[in-house]
Amino acid sequence: MFESLQKPQLPSGFSYYPQVLSMDKALALYQYLQTAMPWQQPQIQVYGRKHPIPRLQCYVADAGLNYAYSQMTLTPLPWSEPLRAMRARLEHHYQRPFNALLLNYYRDGRDCMGWHSDDEQELGHQPVIASISLGAPRKFTIKHKFNDEKHQLMLEHGSCLVMHGDSQHHYQHALPKQLKVQGGRINLTFRYIIGPKE
Numbered sequence: 001m002f003e004s005l006q007k008p009q010l011p012s013g014f015s016y017y018p019q020v021l022s023m024d025k026a027l028a029l030y031q032y033l034q035t036a037m038p039w040q041q042p043q044i045q046v047y048g049r050k051h052p053i054p055r056l057q058c059y060v061a062d063a064g065l066n067y068a069y070s071q072m073t074l075t076p077l078p079w080s081e082p083l084r085a086m087r088a089r090l091e092h093h094y095q096r097p098f099n100a101l102l103l104n105y106y107r108d109g110r111d112c113m114g115w116h117s118d119d120e121q122e123l124g125h126q127p128v129i130a131s132i133s134l135g136a137p138r139k140f141t142i143k144h145k146f147n148d149e150k151h152q153l154m155l156e157h158g159s160c161l162v163m164h165g166d167s168q169h170h171y172q173h174a175l176p177k178q179l180k181v182q183g184g185r186i187n188l189t190f191r192y193i194i195g196p197k198e
């Protein structure tokens with residue numbers, strides 16, 4: 001499943017695995033998630049004004065694992081069977097647990113995600129985040145926080161991008177608008193949240 005590893009020039013802490021899912025499986029998962037998930041468009045405050053985020057999202061996690069993400073405290077939905085199965089495959093392959101999943105639905109190329117690092121305290125010091133892409137391929141951009149190093153790659157249908165090590169300390173990432181893209185894309189970021197007792 002993960003054999004066809006190719007390495008475009010990515011900085012340390014980012015690994016890209018094309019075709020982790022077959023095209024058919026990835027399409028079936030896309031179609032299932034698009035209709036089955038209770039997608040929401042929460043508001044965030046920017047410079048004192050409230051704006052809806054430029055995409056839809058949902059949060060799935062083990063019970064009790066709230067996640068304060070970009071000013072939003074997200075209450076988890078339970079794992080549905082297809083998501084539980086995907087999590088089990090990733091846990092088996094990477095030999096580490098994932099207990100939370102943030103899903104982003106970019107309806108077309110106008111939807112996007114701005115520059116950020118996933119460096120919330122509840123993710124721990126060097127989080128491992130496995131990010132599955134389904135649907136329209138989109139550009140993913142990476143920039144160093146303290147110098148002008150920049151990278152760009154296409155996140156293809158059925159691929160997995162893993163962010164690990166110091167990726168969140170040294171870099172920010174974003175999914176820019178691409179106004180020519182008409183198709184939708186769903187992204188699944190599997191994470192491990194350090195619970196209140198750990």
Ligand SMILES: O=C(O)CCC(=O)C(=O)O
Nearest residue numbers: 102104113118175187189
């Ligand atoms: O959609 C993507 O590929 C990026 C998602 C992301 O960076 C996040 O959910 O934190």
Ligand SMILES: [Fe+2]
Nearest residue numbers: 116117118173
């Ligand atoms: Fe992110």
